[in-house]
Amino acid sequence: MLRSGNVPKANALHVDLNITHQKNCSVLVEFLRVNVTDPRTLLLNYSIVQIGEDPVGAHNGTGSLDPGITTIGTLFTPDPVLIVNTTFVLLTYVVNNDKVPIQVINKTFDVPRCLSASAKRDPHLTTFDGRHFGYQGLCWHTLVKDCRNVNPRFEVTGKFEPREMEGPELRSRTTQVNVRMDDHLISLTRDNHVLVNGRAVYTPKFRIDDDNIKVYRQADHVTFKLSEAELVLEWYGRDHSLYATLTSADYIGKVCGLLGNADGDARNDFTKRDGDITKDVVEFGESWRISELGC
Template structure:
């Protein structure tokens, strides 16, 4: 074969390899994009905000959408068709302070998308307490909750019932760990707090299928600690007497225990419903964005990198991620 012939053959081979590479790479990238944990849907009206809330919640595991990052907002807007859409953000509890309606956590310092160029939110006529998407670019407007709008966005939250987990950034996953694990902790240079939790097999577990539940929670903030072992609650200080102001607050109710603590400008809240072992974790503030780690992820607004191990590496395997946060020096019994 001549040199020219060989060259032409090589060029054809390179072209075939390049086309084959693109054919395999494109679907792979598409799958990665579709693997996000957020599930949204549109419900159509007309309906006011309260009706929208009730219609979302009538579907098990669903609620009015409460975007907490630009990533989530972008996912919502993929479903947008021209019109007005209700969101689950209001200042019904405290005028002027908009919160996520499901937990009353203020949105400031987490994520907002107000149409500030139009002066929103402006509480026109003193009766605008609910939030809608009102423009093609997803900008928000405060509006009268009783106003009838066309649509609403619902989001699937699924709760935190064991063994299901959901990170601060919204990544839902299933992990069947047994023993003590870091739920979340301060991973900045000067660690100030950590929250650990103990998982045990549920009564309906079988040798072939282990299902776990939360049975205890340990919170340490500075030199103060709180241990929740079912309804047995113990608080104290690692140095004996508590000389600093009390930073861990616990409220015991009929069916649940609520614990919260504040570090810098951020308040963390754990609401543990004992009967069904549901553990809901949330925070309000911005000091620890990108500075948290553990089973609840890194709180950087992007759920795609939540499976971060203690060494900083990102993995895809749930078991590898979960077990990396196990307390190896603490007995499970």
């Protein structure tokens, strides 16, 4: 959330800001030209400073918005130690081609705790708390779901199927991801097609459930956003890879599945469906297999 700082002078060229999380918990800071018809180039000098961080080590950079260019961005990876309840300060100095100062922006934005997880290829999994493991399971498994109540608000499941044999050992990979939220079932296929309750949807982006669910189709992947849980999924079907980002404080430590519980402690990530903790990967994985869905 952005909070306004210094108010730009009247009639001055100025740039607005947009802040979004990325799949690896980096932060994309975009500079947006407000007056898109102005013919002049905007030169930017910016500094992103994390509270508690030595300003000398801040994320600094430059850029330009040439005529006709409305947006440029920079990626910033916050310090994971300081990320909880941390405010970042962004100082932007905008000048025109004559290098005459026309605007100084001083804005702050809060970046909540961000945890990322993934299930990639054959599949190699990484939990929200950073535990890496391989699991060669088959059929449908729970990747992550709401574990606050008996009836979860959402559940993300993945289908594991065998890949071409390259030796005596079975190797599987993720071929489809389903997201269930209340009465909605969104399916993401290996060809990056999207189905809602069994019906294909071909529009580039759409929303469901009063904007609580947002889906964006792009050339090589599909982005799914669940606003309530602040859960973002990026599915690269042809690469058999899923990336998940969780930022909601309400769900930290209150999810479960193959991607762990997101409580900050990787030692208890192998918590089975029945609540017991195991050290055995196969025992852990099989506990999250959804037998009633078959293969």
